[in-house]
Amino acid sequence: MRMLLLLLLLISCSTLANSRVIATGGATSIEGSAGGGIVPWAVINGYNSNDEWSANAFISRVSVDDFTLNTSGVGLSLDNRWEFSYARQQFKLDTIGGQLRQDILGVKYRLTGDLLYTAMPQLSVGAQYKRHLDFDLPAAVGARSRDGIDLYLAASKVWLDAIAGRNVLLNATVRATKANQTGLLGFGSDNSNSYQLMLESSAAILLTHQLAVGVEFKQKPNQLAFADEQHWRDIFVAWFINRNLSVTAAYTDLGSIAGLSSQQGWYLSLEGTW
Amino acid sequence: MKLWKLIGILACGSGLLACSSQPAPSLYQQLGGESGIAAITDGLLHHIEHDPLIVDHFRDTDIPRFRDLLAEQLCDLSGGPCVYSGATMEESHTGLNLTTRDFDRLVNHLISVMQQEGISYAAQNQLLALLAPMYPEVVRR
Numbered sequence: 430m431r432m433l434l435l436l437l438l439l440i441s442c443s444t445l446a447n448s449r450v451i452a453t454g455g456a457t458s459i460e461g462s463a464g465g466g467i468v469p470w471a472v473i474n475g476y477n478s479n480d481e482w483s484a485n486a487f488i489s490r491v492s493v494d495d496f497t498l499n500t501s502g503v504g505l506s507l508d509n510r511w512e513f514s515y516a517r518q519q520f521k522l523d524t525i526g527g528q529l530r531q532d533i534l535g536v537k538y539r540l541t542g543d544l545l546y547t548a549m550p551q552l553s554v555g556a557q558y559k560r561h562l563d564f565d566l567p568a569a570v571g572a573r574s575r576d577g578i579d580l581y582l583a584a585s586k587v588w589l590d591a592i593a594g595r596n597v598l599l600n601a602t603v604r605a606t607k608a609n610q611t612g613l614l615g616f617g618s619d620n621s622n623s624y625q626l627m628l629e630s631s632a633a634i635l636l637t638h639q640l641a642v643g644v645e646f647k648q649k650p651n652q653l654a655f656a657d658e659q660h661w662r663d664i665f666v667a668w669f670i671n672r673n674l675s676v677t678a679a680y681t682d683l684g685s686i687a688g689l690s691s692q693q694g695w696y697l698s699l700e701g702t703w
Numbered sequence: 704m705k706l707w708k709l710i711g712i713l714a715c716g717s718g719l720l721a722c723s724s725q726p727a728p729s730l731y732q733q734l735g736g737e738s739g740i741a742a743i744t745d746g747l748l749h750h751i752e753h754d755p756l757i758v759d760h761f762r763d764t765d766i767p768r769f770r771d772l773l774a775e776q777l778c779d780l781s782g783g784p785c786v787y788s789g790a791t792m793e794e795s796h797t798g799l800n801l802t803t804r805d806f807d808r809l810v811n812h813l814i815s816v817m818q819q820e821g822i823s824y825a826a827q828n829q830l831l832a833l834l835a836p837m838y839p840e841v842v843r844r
Contacts, residue, residue: 448756448807450814478804509803543803545810546838589832594825637824638814 447476447483447702449509451638452669453544453587456677457487457700460557460611461502461516462535464583465645466679466696467661468629470600471553471585473539474514475506475702476672482507485702493683493694495524498613502533512537512555520613524689529613530562542586544598550586557581559612570655570687572615573622579606580624587635595634598643602629609653610686618652625650639669645679659684663696675700730833731783733826740783744774746816747809754812757805780833792840801842810834 455472458464463474466489475483484505491498502516514535521528537555544551560576561567568575583602591597605624607616627650633643647661665679679696686692734740748770751758761769778785789795810831817827 446756448804448811450807450810478807479802480804543838546803546806546835548836589835590825590828594823594828596828638818 444481446478446481447672448478448481449476450545451476451672452635452641452667454485454506454702456665456667456675456698457485457489457502457504457514459489459491459498459500459516459518460533460535461487461500461504461514462537462555462557463504463506463512464600464602465631465633465643466663466665466677466681466698467647468600468602468631468645469535469537469555469557469581469583469604470602470631471539471542471551471583472544473506473509473512473537473553474504477506477509479508479510481509483703485700487698487700489677489696489698491681491683491694491696493681493686493692495522495689496683496686496692497521497523504535510539518613522687525687527566528563529566531612532560532562533612534558542584544585545587545589550584553583553585555581555583559608559616561612561615564615567609567613567615570614571619571653572609573617573619574607574615577607577612577616579604579608579612581605581629592634595636598631598633598635598641600631603627604629606650607652609650610658611649614653614658614687618654620654621652625652633665633667639671641667641669643667656688657685665696673702675702729783730781730826730829731778734777734781734822734830735820736783737778739820739822740774740777740781742820743813743816743822744770744777746819747773747812750812750816751809754808757808760799760801760805777830781830792837793844796841797844799844801844803842806838806842 454475455463462469463472464470474485477483486503488501499519504514506512516533519530535557540552542549542551557579564575581604585600588597604627627648629647631645633641635641645663651658661683663679663681667677669675677698681696683692772789775785776787779787
């Protein structure tokens with residue numbers, strides 16, 4: 430409640446506006462944080478600059494061989510400094526049967542740097558509190574906890590006029606996590622309840638002001654004995670139609686999930702920003 | 704960059720692209736030379752004039768002089784036949800208390816004007832890459 434009042438106070442001092450350059454808010458990841466599709470970046474969602482705020486909402490679907498992940502979420506960003514987000518994930522076990530759901534509350538704070546203007550990359554820290562809603566199955570396969578907190582440090586920078594007159598974005602994120610399959614299979618295991626450091630990275634090139642293509646890699650722990658967990662990767666195209674609407678499509682390889690190997694397929698996300 | 708050169712040579716050699724031995728046009732030429740830069744400068748001033756969030760910063764500005772100096776600076780920066788004769792960026796922005804938002808809005812106006820003037824995306828980025836490093840000299844002075 431105190432947080433809500435603080436937010437309202439902050440918003441009342443700011444204006445709803447979109448002063449930043451298009452595409453600088455990135456897309457929204459499946460965890461609700463601004464970034465690529467699977468990696469949170471240092472960017473703050475929306476186009477708010479200082480003394481401004483913006484809101485966003487998104488829906489996305491990842492459809493691989495034996496699973497479907499539906500995510501929807503909302504976010505609020507202030508001063509190109511703070512980002513708050515909520516996402517609900519529904520992971521459908523198309524072949525096995527059933528579904529796993531989790532809620533993700535995210536907060537991100539930009540420490541320093543500006544994505545476009547400073548020599549130093551934009552640096553942000555973030556936290557994602559995740560809570561599983563269907564924990565029976567993860568518990569049955571050896572997960573220790575229903576909820577967990579991921580912490581990350583992200584660095585993002587755009588190099589203007591970098592390759593053939595195009596702008597290039599590089600991002601590196603270090604995440605401390607206990608999550609199995611990003612939390613969809615719970616947190617920790619019978620043998621382990623310690624944080625592990627994972628590296629996540631993205632590279633993109635802006636072909637126009639509104640169109641970016643890129644690749645992402647997400648390192649993942651492998652804690653549960655019942656099945657191997659593998660790193661994730663994708664290749665994406667993001668179209669920033671205008672400051673209010675963007676669409677991201679990707680081809681993704683999620684490796685082995687719950688014993689079903691080589692999970693590949695499509696990712697599609699639609700986002701609105703105000 | 705070597706890869707791009709190689710691709711270029713291969714594309715030329717195989718007749719995929721029309722290539723000439725002429726050097727690539729300078730940024731100044733890509734911006735349309737003197738008249739192009741004048742159009743960009745006037746367009747930018749027009750955008751500023753209609754942006755209530757930043758127009759107040761120009762309340763005490765001698766607009767004709769500002770216009771000439773801005774055009775001269777863009778000409779100089781882009782490799783044209785001019786030498787910028789105005790104050791340094793720090794000097795000219797001290798006391799204005801400009802914020803990142805002001806800078807963001809100006810960048811957006813510049814991009815809009817360059818789009819309107821039909822400047823290529825590559826040339827737009829070349830100019831933005833020359834202007835972006837001025838950020839710490841302009842903001843919060």
